[in-house]
Amino acid sequence: MQILQVEGSLVCTSRVxxxxxxxxxxxxxxxxxxxxxxxxxxxxxGNWVFLASGSAARYAAGDFEILTDLxxxxxxxxxxxxxxxxxxx
Amino acid sequence: MQILQVEGSLVCTSRVxxxxxxxxxxxxxxxxxxxxxxxxxxxxxGNWVFLASGSAARYAAGDFEILTDLxxxxxxxxxxxxxxxxxxx
Amino acid sequence: MQILQVEGSLVCTSRVxxxxxxxxxxxxxxxxxxxxxxxxxxxxxGNWVFLASGSAARYAAGDFEILTDLxxxxxxxxxxxxxxxxxxx
Amino acid sequence: MQILQVEGSLVCTSRVxxxxxxxxxxxxxxxxxxxxxxxxxxxxxGNWVFLASGSAARYAAGDFEILTDLxxxxxxxxxxxxxxxxxxx
Amino acid sequence: MQILQVEGSLVCTSRVxxxxxxxxxxxxxxxxxxxxxxxxxxxxxGNWVFLASGSAARYAAGDFEILTDLxxxxxxxxxxxxxxxxxxx
Numbered sequence: 001m002q003i004l005q006v007e008g009s010l011v012c013t014s015r016v017x018x019x020x021x022x023x024x025x026x027x028x029x030x031x032x033x034x035x036x037x038x039x040x041x042x043x044x045x046g047n048w049v050f051l052a053s054g055s056a057a058r059y060a061a062g063d064f065e066i067l068t069d070l071x072x073x074x075x076x077x078x079x080x081x082x083x084x085x086x087x088x089x
Numbered sequence: 090m091q092i093l094q095v096e097g098s099l100v101c102t103s104r105v106x107x108x109x110x111x112x113x114x115x116x117x118x119x120x121x122x123x124x125x126x127x128x129x130x131x132x133x134x135g136n137w138v139f140l141a142s143g144s145a146a147r148y149a150a151g152d153f154e155i156l157t158d159l160x161x162x163x164x165x166x167x168x169x170x171x172x173x174x175x176x177x178x
Numbered sequence: 179m180q181i182l183q184v185e186g187s188l189v190c191t192s193r194v195x196x197x198x199x200x201x202x203x204x205x206x207x208x209x210x211x212x213x214x215x216x217x218x219x220x221x222x223x224g225n226w227v228f229l230a231s232g233s234a235a236r237y238a239a240g241d242f243e244i245l246t247d248l249x250x251x252x253x254x255x256x257x258x259x260x261x262x263x264x265x266x267x
Numbered sequence: 268m269q270i271l272q273v274e275g276s277l278v279c280t281s282r283v284x285x286x287x288x289x290x291x292x293x294x295x296x297x298x299x300x301x302x303x304x305x306x307x308x309x310x311x312x313g314n315w316v317f318l319a320s321g322s323a324a325r326y327a328a329g330d331f332e333i334l335t336d337l338x339x340x341x342x343x344x345x346x347x348x349x350x351x352x353x354x355x356x
Numbered sequence: 357m358q359i360l361q362v363e364g365s366l367v368c369t370s371r372v373x374x375x376x377x378x379x380x381x382x383x384x385x386x387x388x389x390x391x392x393x394x395x396x397x398x399x400x401x402g403n404w405v406f407l408a409s410g411s412a413a414r415y416a417a418g419d420f421e422i423l424t425d426l427x428x429x430x431x432x433x434x435x436x437x438x439x440x441x442x443x444x445x
Contacts (some may be wrong), residue, residue, distance in 0.1 A: 001303040001337055008170055012139070015163030016129055016149050024139075026170060036090040036139040040283055050279070050291075051338045054143050054321050060334040062281050065151040067162060069142045070090055073334060074282030081275055081293060081327040097259055101228070104208050104252030105218055105238050113228075114261060125179040125228040156238040156251060158231045159179055186437055190406070193430030194396055194416050202406075204437060214357040214406040219420050245416040245429060248357055249410045268392040268426055307372055317368070317380075317392040320425045321410050327372050327423040340423060341371030348364055348382060 001050040001073060004029055006043045011038055018067035025053070025072065037070040047077035090139040090162060093118055095132045099125055107156035115160065116140070126159040137168035179228040179251060182207055184221045188214055196245035205229070215248040226257035248255065268317040268340060271296055273310045277303055285334035292317070292339065300302035303351040357406040357429060360385055362399045366392055374423035381428065383407070393426040404435035 004027040005022045012024060027049065040062045043049050052060040052073045060071040093116040101113060111127045116138065129151045132138050141149040141162045149160040184203040190202060200216045205227065218240045221227050230238040230251045238249040271294040279291060289305045294316065307329045310316050319327040319340045327338040360383040378394045383405065396418045399405050406418040408429045416427040432443060 001335060002296055003301055003303060010139075010170070011165040011166045013166055014130055016148050016151070016160075018163060034092055036092060050277075052334050055145075056322075056325060056334045056336045058145060059332070060285050062283070065148075067141050067145045068090060069145045071283075073286055074279040078277045079278055081277070099228075099259070100255045101252040102255055103219055103239070105249075107238050108251060125181060142207050144234075147187055147234060154237075156234045156236045157179065188406075188437070189433045190430040191433055192397055194418070194427075196416050197429060212359055214359060233412075236412060243415075245408050245412045247412045248358065268424060270390055270392060308370055317366075319423050323414060323423045323425045326421075327374050329372070333390075338372070340375055341368040343410055344367045347367070 001052055002029070003048060003050050003076070003079070004035070004037075006039075006045050006047045006072075007047060008045050008066065016067065018036060020063070020066055022061065022066055022068065027070075027072075035068055035070060038066060038068040038074050039072045041072055041075060043072050043075055050076060053084045090141055091118070092137060092139050092168070093124070093126075093163070095128075095134050095136045095138060095161075096123065097134050105156065107154060109152070109155055111150065111155055111157065117160075124159060126161050127155060127157040128161045130161055130164060132161050132164055136175075137165045139163055139165060179230055180207070181226060181228050181254070181257070182213070182215075184217075184223050184225045184250075185226060186214065186223050194245065198241070198244055198245060200239065200244055200246065205248075205250075215249060215250050216244060216246040217250045218254060219250055221250050221253055226254045228252055228254060268319055269296070270315060270317050270343070270346070271302070271304075272312045273306075273312050273316060273339075274301065282288065285316050285332060286324070287333055289328065289333055289335065291326045294337075294339075302337060304339050305333060305335040308342060310339050310341055316344045317341055317343060328329055357408055358385070359404060359406050359435070360391070360393075361424065362395075362401050362403045362405060362428075364401050365392065372417045372423065374421060374430055376419070376422055377424055378417065383426075383428075391426060393428050394422060394424040395428045397428055397431060399428050399431055406432060407443070 025031040099113040188202040277291040366380040
């Protein structure tokens with residue numbers, strides 16, 4: 001599962017029905033490349049998260065019929081490992 | 090889900106039956122790399138969209154039997170975030 | 179869906195049973211990287227095609243039991259867009 | 268299947284329900300890029316492992332309902348091939 | 357489907373049950389990047405093969421319950437095309 005950082009939320013008023021009332025987050029990798037993920041766990045900007053992709057993303061969204069390919073599966077307590085979040089920059 | 094920009098439509102008269110009467114868009118990333126996506130939401134050239142890939146793309150196409158691996162799932166209201174579309178270049 | 183160019187056919191006498199009597203094409207991207215795709219539409223060397231990957235590739239092959247992960251889904255009438263095939267180089 | 272090295276475990280107290288009580292490992296490739304994988308085999312830091320991705324990852328996790336896209340499928344006895352682990356650096 | 361070259365076999369005594377008695381091969385691309393694939397066709401070191409990935413890999417393994425994401429689907433008779441194997445270096 002990819003490890004990405006939450007940047008913020010995404011505003012999107014025009015979407016396919018299968019997206020329902022999902023919450024979307026913009027997530028980015030270390031190089032700044034951004035993707036859109038559904039978020040059933042309530043991650044906040046700055047959080048490092050790991051994400052389920054592919055068909056697992058639909059299950060992880062809490063409703064198999066949500067048509068996502070990327071879902072936040074958990075918030076990482078500290079990242080990089082060994083460094084407490086909040087202690088650093 | 091990938092974030093890409095719509096470039097235009099694709100003309101394709103010879104296709105497998107499973108594509109039915111899908112509308113195809115050419116979409117490209119920041120580096121100019123192009124892909125073909127099915128479009129059930131009516132995106133326009135210049136729109137920034139996010140796309141469902143893999144098996145989710147078939148569901149998102151509105152008909153599970155459309156044989157796509159990439160479907161436009163929503164039009165992003167402003168991109169990059171915080172910049173109103175139409176206000177910039 | 180990826181956009182690739184057909185280079186030629188592939189000769190392969192030793193294959194798993196699940197491939198049946200599929201026609202295989204060698205396809206390559208702009209950087210020359212080659213892949214193998216099943217071809218139910220009869221594409222010719224030089225054609226630009228778009229291809230379904232993943233589980234959609236099996237459906238697109240016209241028989242879900244063909245064990246491919248990449249199938250030519252359509253031949254693009256003109257590529258790059260706006261340039262008639264045959265008119266350019 | 269990818270070949271990656273186990274770096275350590277991941278602490279994650281906030282996760283979607285579908286992850287259940289999975290053990291998570293941080294794994295990295297030769298370039299240092301890290302991912303998160305579920306681990307049903309008990310790999311240790313430093314082990315070289317190969318991993319099932321996609322829908323196979325859910326089956327490999329020992330419970331199809333664990334919502335992972337990457338699972339350690341086996342520990343490689345020696346890596347690189349021909350070099351006994353423990354004999355080198 | 358990817359085109360890769362077989363490098364050799366992989367010894368792995370600790371694996372998840374879903375791998376059963378599969379034969380594993382180490383395969384590499386032109387850049388030397390290695391992956392692990394299941395091999396139901398009996399490829400030999402040096403052979404150029406094409407491989408089914410994703411869910412097709414499980415079917416191609418000859419048993420849908422083998423938890424692989426990469427399976428050798430066929431041995432290419434000559435590679436690069438037009439060059440008889442054995443005639444070159």
